[in-house]
Amino acid sequence: MMNDIALHDHTQQLDRRGLFRLGGLTAGALAIAACSNNTEAGTVGRVGQGGTTPSLEDPIVNDGVLLRTMAGVSTSIANAYEHILDGGFLAKASETMPDLGDQTELVTIFREHHIAAAESFNALAVEAGEKAWTCGNTRLDSAAIDPIFTRVEVGAPATDNSKEVGPSDDPTRDYINLVHSLESMSASSCQAMVPMLSQAAMRFTSMQIGVRSARQSALIALRILPGAYVAGVGESVTPDANATTTTIAADGAPPAATPIPLPVALPARFGLLSPSTFIGGAGDENGVRLKVNFETPSLNSLSYPFYTCP
Amino acid sequence: MEIEVTESGALAAISDGGQHVGRRAAVRVGAGVALGGAALSLLPFLSGHAAASATTEPASTAEATTTTAPPQRPTADDVALLSAAQQVEATAVALYNEALEVTGWSDQQALVVTFIRDAHLAYAQSLSGLLGREAPNSISQELFDARRDGFSGKVDAVLASAEALESTAVATHGDVIAKLLGTDGASLIASIQMNEARYCTVLADLAGETDPAVLLVDEEAASLMAKGE
Numbered sequence: 400m401m402n403d404i405a406l407h408d409h410t411q412q413l414d415r416r417g418l419f420r421l422g423g424l425t426a427g428a429l430a431i432a433a434c435s436n437n438t439e440a441g442t443v444g445r446v447g448q449g450g451t452t453p454s455l456e457d458p459i460v461n462d463g464v465l466l467r468t469m470a471g472v473s474t475s476i477a478n479a480y481e482h483i484l485d486g487g488f489l490a491k492a493s494e495t496m497p498d499l500g501d502q503t504e505l506v507t508i509f510r511e512h513h514i515a516a517a518e519s520f521n522a523l524a525v526e527a528g529e530k531a532w533t534c535g536n537t538r539l540d541s542a543a544i545d546p547i548f549t550r551v552e553v554g555a556p557a558t559d560n561s562k563e564v565g566p567s568d569d570p571t572r573d574y575i576n577l578v579h580s581l582e583s584m585s586a587s588s589c590q591a592m593v594p595m596l597s598q599a600a601m602r603f604t605s606m607q608i609g610v611r612s613a614r615q616s617a618l619i620a621l622r623i624l625p626g627a628y629v630a631g632v633g634e635s636v637t638p639d640a641n642a643t644t645t646t647i648a649a650d651g652a653p654p655a656a657t658p659i660p661l662p663v664a665l666p667a668r669f670g671l672l673s674p675s676t677f678i679g680g681a682g683d684e685n686g687v688r689l690k691v692n693f694e695t696p697s698l699n700s701l702s703y704p705f706y707t708c709p
Numbered sequence: 710m711e712i713e714v715t716e717s718g719a720l721a722a723i724s725d726g727g728q729h730v731g732r733r734a735a736v737r738v739g740a741g742v743a744l745g746g747a748a749l750s751l752l753p754f755l756s757g758h759a760a761a762s763a764t765t766e767p768a769s770t771a772e773a774t775t776t777t778a779p780p781q782r783p784t785a786d787d788v789a790l791l792s793a794a795q796q797v798e799a800t801a802v803a804l805y806n807e808a809l810e811v812t813g814w815s816d817q818q819a820l821v822v823t824f825i826r827d828a829h830l831a832y833a834q835s836l837s838g839l840l841g842r843e844a845p846n847s848i849s850q851e852l853f854d855a856r857r858d859g860f861s862g863k864v865d866a867v868l869a870s871a872e873a874l875e876s877t878a879v880a881t882h883g884d885v886i887a888k889l890l891g892t893d894g895a896s897l898i899a900s901i902q903m904n905e906a907r908y909c910t911v912l913a914d915l916a917g918e919t920d921p922a923v924l925l926v927d928e929e930a931a932s933l934m935a936k937g938e
Contacts, residue, residue: 508921586903593899594892597779603887606899610879610906614925617907621914628821628911664911665821668828669835670903 456705458698462596463529468536468702469605470520472588473513475535476581479544480510483574486552493571495659502622506578509615513585516608523601534708538700543677543691547577550680550689562684572659573679575623579662582616583675584693585609590670591695613670620662630663656682657690783839783891790885791894792845795836797878797933798901800848800856801829804874807860808867818864821915822871825908832901839897852933865916872912876930878905884934 483489489502521531535544549555551573555564567573589609593602620627659678674692682688783791805826814822837844859870882902889895909926918924 505921508925590899590903593886594896597777599887599889599895602889602895602899603883606883606886606902609899609903610883611925613903613906614910617910618914618921618924621910626817628817628915629824664914665824665904665907668824668831668904670900672900 456703458701458703460595460698460701461527461529462598462601463524463527464701464703465592465595465696466520466524466527466601467529467532468696468700469588469592470517470524471532471534471536471702472539472585472696473517473520473608474533475539475544476585477510477513477517478535478540479548479577479581480506480513482548483578484510486570488570488574491571493569493575495569495572496575496623498625499571499575499622502575502578502619505619505622509578509582509619512608512611512615516585516611519604519608523604527601529704532702532708536696536700536702537706537709539693543693547573547677547679547689547691554681555683564683565681567680568656575619576659576662576679577677579616579619579623580675580677580691580693582612582619583662583671584695585612586616586670587672587675588695591672609670616662617664620664624661624663627661627663629665654682654684654686656686657688659688780891781893783889783894787889787891787894788840788843790888791836791840791898792843793934794882794885794898794901795833795840796845796847796849797852797881798829798833798836799846800852801874801878802826802833803848803853804856804860805829805871807857808871811861811864811867813864818868818915821911825871825875825912828904828908835897835901839893868912868916872909872916873930875905875908875912876926877933878902879909879926880929880932881934884932 484503484506487503489506493499517533521533525531550564551567551570554566555561557563586609589605589612592605596602596605657678660676672695674694677691677693678688680689805822808822809819809826833846837846856870856874859873860867862870879902882898882905886895886898886902889898906926910924913924913926
């Protein structure tokens with residue numbers, strides 16, 4: 400009977416069921432109090448029909464798109480040369496290429512070629528039914544040329560995991576190498592257009608421009624490294640094909656910077672479609688310089704009809 | 710200079726620059742072509758056609774825009790054009806063989822000239838591969854005879870002749886590209902033309918030229934293809 404006595408004890412009932420009830424009531428009251436703290440009504444629900452999901456325009460690749468893309472590439476190169484010439488970089492002496500000499504006049508000739516090339520490509524693009532593309536190729540500018548200018552002239556700021564990189568140790572060397580890379584890319588791009596363009600007359604014009612770029616590439620290679628005619632054939636009397644402008648660091652010194660390969664006038668027996676590699680700027684804390692591959696135009700760099708110059 | 714020959718047939722004979730057999734073989738092949746009725750060549754090479762304009766104007770593109778994809782393989786007309794282009798390349802090999810017989814080359818000059826000779830041989834072989842049994846695999850005797858003297862004089866003169874030959878090849882291949890329909894043939898000719906353009910600059914530099922107008926060939930040589938053909 401001791402149990403019966405305990406069941407009628409009010410203190411015991413409050414400790415068990417009452418406590419749970421009180422706890423639940425308290426939590427509910429707190430939740431309501433928290434909700435009532437928000438005095439804003441919020442967005443009122445709307446009734447109606449929303450717009451459809453926007454769809455990307457069809458990326459049509461035709462003769463006009465290809466030709467105005469090439470016009471943009473030529474304009475980008477001409478603009479890059481203008482930037483280099485305006486800065487007077489080619490007139491300055493190069494520490495790593497002491498015999499280079501002033502190449503301002505030659506690059507000015509190159510620039511005129513690319514301005515004329517852009518006009519020729521645009522004329523064909525208009526004939527093919529597209530609008531002329533009068534600015535540089537936005538992809539080429541933003542992904543390759545502008546970053547090179549920044550790295551050479553300004554350097555790179557410090558980040559969470561890397562130290563600041565200073566301006567280039569030899570801007571003249573970097574920019575004459577950039578000229579070679581751009582001329583090689585121009586030649587490759589014009590050649591790459593041949594199987595992509597549907598009309599023989601357009602291929603003819605593209606190759607006329609490409610032929611000139613190839614010669615300019617060969618000539619600037621010979622200015623950078625006189626006598627560098629061929630590479631990798633027989634016992635070359637020309638400088639080593641793997642020759643670079645960088646020396647190995649001594650013990651205890653900072654890491655040696657990335658070697659910069661020297662160009663040759665005849666890199667292969669057939670016209671190349673492979674990327675032209677640019678390496679330049681000052682090395683980072685590990686000695687790594689900026690490396691950019693210049694490739695022939697592809698789907699991510701074409702000037703589609705729905706694109707306009709910025 | 711030792712030249713390794715690994716190919717067989719007419720091209721092998723042409724490429725054999727170390728012996729006079731190459732010349733005889735070239736003449737033999739040329740005579741065979743003449744007797745066989747040089748049907749494969751549509752190019753009126755040099756001599757009587759030397760007054761032809763530098764390059765043939767390509768057909769107007771005004772009516773050109775089309776969504777029709779060009780053929781990949783060479784058409785019947787393409788085969789004739791590519792055959793002619795192959796004869797130009799084979800003739801260049803024979804001419805450079807003549808040049809390498811000349812004494813007085815520096816090591817560097819011999820290296821470059823041999824490189825270019827071998828490249829032309831590679832072009833002829835590549836075109837042979839593209840054309841298959843329809844490839845002429847022969848030189849143009851007319852072109853060879855017209856240029857031969859220039860490739861057998863003094864080194865400086867040979868370099869100038871070689872530069873002129875390369876410029877001629879560039880102009881000719883440009884005209885071929887302006888007429889080819891098939892993309893396979895056009896791609897191959899384009900890759901050949903691109904490097905032959907570089908040879909002009911290299912040969913001019915090798916000869917000591919410093920004028921950018923010459924090094925960049927502001928004035929291209931006349932094409933071997935007559936205008937309008």
